[in-house]
Each structure stands twice: as structure tokens, then as C-alpha cells.
Amino acid sequence: MFRMSLFSRWQSSLDQLRTQGRYRSFALPRGMDFTSNDYLGYGSSRRFPIPAEDLAAYPVSGIASRLLRGHHAIWEEVEQDLAVWHGSETTLMLNSGYTANEGLLSTIMEPGDWVASDELNHACIVDGLRLAKSRRFGYRHNDLNHLEDGLKAEAARNDPERMRFIITESLFSMDGDTAPLKAIAALAEKYEAHLIVDEAHSTGCFGETGSGCVDAAGVRGQVLASMHTGGKGLGVSGAYLACSNLLREYLINKCRHLIFTTALPPITGLAWKHMLDHVKTDVIGRRKLHENARHFRMELANHGVTAVGEHYIAPVIVGDDAKAVAAAKVLQQRGYDVRAIRPPSVPPGTSRLRISIHADHDTDTLSRLARDTSEALNHV
Numbered sequence: 001m002f003r004m005s006l007f008s009r010w011q012s013s014l015d016q017l018r019t020q021g022r023y024r025s026f027a028l029p030r031g032m033d034f035t036s037n038d039y040l041g042y043g044s045s046r047r048f049p050i051p052a053e054d055l056a057a058y059p060v061s062g063i064a065s066r067l068l069r070g071h072h073a074i075w076e077e078v079e080q081d082l083a084v085w086h087g088s089e090t091t092l093m094l095n096s097g098y099t100a101n102e103g104l105l106s107t108i109m110e111p112g113d114w115v116a117s118d119e120l121n122h123a124c125i126v127d128g129l130r131l132a133k134s135r136r137f138g139y140r141h142n143d144l145n146h147l148e149d150g151l152k153a154e155a156a157r158n159d160p161e162r163m164r165f166i167i168t169e170s171l172f173s174m175d176g177d178t179a180p181l182k183a184i185a186a187l188a189e190k191y192e193a194h195l196i197v198d199e200a201h202s203t204g205c206f207g208e209t210g211s212g213c214v215d216a217a218g219v220r221g222q223v224l225a226s227m228h229t230g231g232k233g234l235g236v237s238g239a240y241l242a243c244s245n246l247l248r249e250y251l252i253n254k255c256r257h258l259i260f261t262t263a264l265p266p267i268t269g270l271a272w273k274h275m276l277d278h279v280k281t282d283v284i285g286r287r288k289l290h291e292n293a294r295h296f297r298m299e300l301a302n303h304g305v306t307a308v309g310e311h312y313i314a315p316v317i318v319g320d321d322a323k324a325v326a327a328a329k330v331l332q333q334r335g336y337d338v339r340a341i342r343p344p345s346v347p348p349g350t351s352r353l354r355i356s357i358h359a360d361h362d363t364d365t366l367s368r369l370a371r372d373t374s375e376a377l378n379h380v
Contacts, residue, residue, distance in 0.1 A: 021321035041360035042235025062263035070263030088242040097229035098124040103257025106131035151191040164193035170213035176309020185222040204233030289359040299370035324351035330376035
């Protein structure tokens with residue numbers, strides 16, 4: 001009997017991806033940035049220069065887990081500042097948004113608990129729920145009636161030992177639309193469910209001081225935890241959870257994603273401090289970001305192209321994987337760094353150009369990109 005080798009199995013899988021138009025490879029940044037999540041332009045500038053004496057004083061390695069020798073006073077300062085920013089009891093810093101979501105969900109949920117998750121939630125949420133082994137109800141994207149159907153059916157089981165949860169992104173990373181947080185929070189309250197919100201793509205960009213959609217919607221007190229990343233709008237490494245003192249204490253003692261990993265380096269904490277001083281007062285940057293998004297979407301529409309969603313993530317659905325790649329290549333050849341997003345990042349048949357608008361883009365460039373996007377789509 002023929003037995004396939006491990007290497008042949010890998011090669012066969014890669015060949016299949018190539019045939020499907022879904023093969024991926026690294027590409028160095030080239031052209032004007034319309035693909036990264038640097039929405040406020042912080043990550044691509046030296047907006048927060050760190051004094052030379054601080055660079056010498058703060059370690060560039062986390063050395064160990066925060067529970068061993070990896071903890072540093074800078075993180076206590078950063079977490080306190082973040083808590084004040086959000087009006088939450090406390091915050092807890094972790095290494096990345098993926099780690100934070102997966103660690104939170106797999107720690108606080110138990111087998112037998114029930115969780116309603118928006119069908120378009122990020123992969124780290126999906127993976128966190130897999131680890132938790134809780135009972136999952138995937139509700140149609142932003143469909144409150146479907147969500148309530150699930151909540152009502154679960155409440156009717158009347159199992160006092162099992163917890164109910166709802167988890168949603170606030171701004172969806174591949175669709176550019178926002179969740180109706182006030183309405184979801186009301187449903188959570190009505191059916192005694194605990195609400196968790198992933199604010200990865202909204203932190204820095206919504207609300208009077210940029211603290212995100214949860215605070216802008218006024219539902220902080222109805223949210224069990226919100227997850228915020230630094231590496232997108234804030235331009236720094238790491239992520240954190242805004243939560244209660246009790247949840248923080250529980251995670252420090254139970255979350256494997258925190259206990260068994262090396263801490264972020266203290267020099268990164270200093271970057272967080274410098275960034276926070278700026279983002280809270282960057283009203284002009286946030287205003288410019290949303291103005292740019294509206295301008296680009298209007299220009300696209302003038303060229304007969306529709307971008308789904310409504311904010312600075314502007315996805316243009318192409319459908320076919322290969323055609324999305326071809327359209328992206330046309331734009332790249334014209335000097336724009338725009339990438340094609342294909343399954344499994346998005347559902348089959350919805351491959352797209354995900355165009356990321358930033359605060360530091362100028363309107364003339366946005367107008368040209370809108371025209372060139374229309375022409376690229378006509379080429380494929």
C-alpha cells in the first residue's frame with residue numbers, strides 16, 4: 001500500500017492552495033500604505049521619541065514571566081493609566097490581541113457554559129472558544145433577532161450552574177461595520193449574559209478621548225471585559241483587557257497565556273506611556289481619520305464601486321479569489337500597498353480588497369486610489 005510521506009502531504013496542501021488562488025507568502029512593504037492597521041499614523045512615524053537616557057535605563061527583554069522576574073513597575077503605571085482612560089476598575093497587559101482573546105475566553109469559560117458569538121468574529125475568538133469547550137451559538141452577523149432567539153432558548157433551559165456569554169467585535173476587521181453595542185448590552189442584561197467586546201480595531205479611533213466604542217456607547221458598566229490592542233491604532237506592541245479587579249486577579253492565577261509566557265519588555269511599557277499622553281488629546285487625528293474615510297467612500301461611489309461597512313476599513317468585495325489577487329496586483333503596480341483578503345480570513349466567495357484608510361492620507365491620493373480601484377476591478 002502506498003503511504004504518503006509527511007513532506008508530500010505538505011506539498012500537496014500547498015499545491016492545492018495555489019490552484020485555489022489562496023497561496024500566501026511574505027511581501028515587503030512597498031508603495032503607499034493602504035493595508036496596515038496604523039489608522040492614526042502612529043506606527044509609521046516617530047511620534048513618541050524615547051529619550052536616550054530612558055533607552056539605556058529600561059530593559060529590552062521581558063526576561064521571564066510576569067509572575068517570575070518579568071514584572072516591572074512600568075506596567076503597573078501603564079495599567080493604571082489605561083484603567084483611568086477607560087473608566088474601568090483595572091486593566092491587564094498581555095503580549096498580543098490574539099493571546100489576550102484566546103487566553104481570556106479559554107480561562108473564564110467552562111465546558112457546559114453557553115456563548116453567543118457573532119459569525120464574523122476574529123479567528124482568535126474562534127480559537128479561544130475551541131479551547132474553552134463551551135457550548136457555542138453562532139449568530140448571524142449583527143442580527144439582534146437571531147441573537148435573542150439563541151438567548152431565549154438558552155434561558156429556557158434554566159440551568160443555574162451554567163453561565164451565559166455574548167462576544168462581539170466592536171468594529172469588524174474585515175467588514176468595516178460596527179456592532180450595535182447598546183442593543184447587545186441590553187440583551188445581555190435582559191438574559192443575564194456576560195458581554196465581552198473585542199475593541200482591537202477601534203481603540204484610539206472612537207470616543208471623545210479615543211478609548212473605543214464601548215466607552216463611546218456608554219456601556220462600560222455592562223461589559224464584563226473589553227480587549228484592546230496596541231499594535232493597530234495605537235502604534236505600540238502588546239494588548240490589554242479592561243475589566244474588574246476580581247477578573248484580573250482570576251486571570252493572573254488561572255490564565256495559561258499569561259502565566260507561561262515571557263513578559264513584554266519594559267522599554268515597550270515606556271512607549272505605551274508616551275503614546276497615551278498623545279492619543280487622549282489627538283482629537284484632530286481622529287477627526288481627520290473619519291473625514292478621510294467618508295471622502296474615500298464617497299469617491300468610490302462616484303466611480304460606481306461600493307465598499308461595504310461604513311468606517312476607515314473599506315472592503316471592496318470581488319468574490320473570486322484569483323480576481324481579488326489580480327485587482328490587488330494592479331493597484332500595487334500603481335504604487336498602492338493594497339492586499340487581497342481571501343478565505344479562510346473571510347467566507348468563501350467573498351474575497352476582497354481590504355483598503356485601510358489612515359489619518360495621515362491626503363484627499364488627493366484618496367481620490368486617485370478610488371479611481372484606480374475602479375479601473376483595477378475592470379481589468380479582472
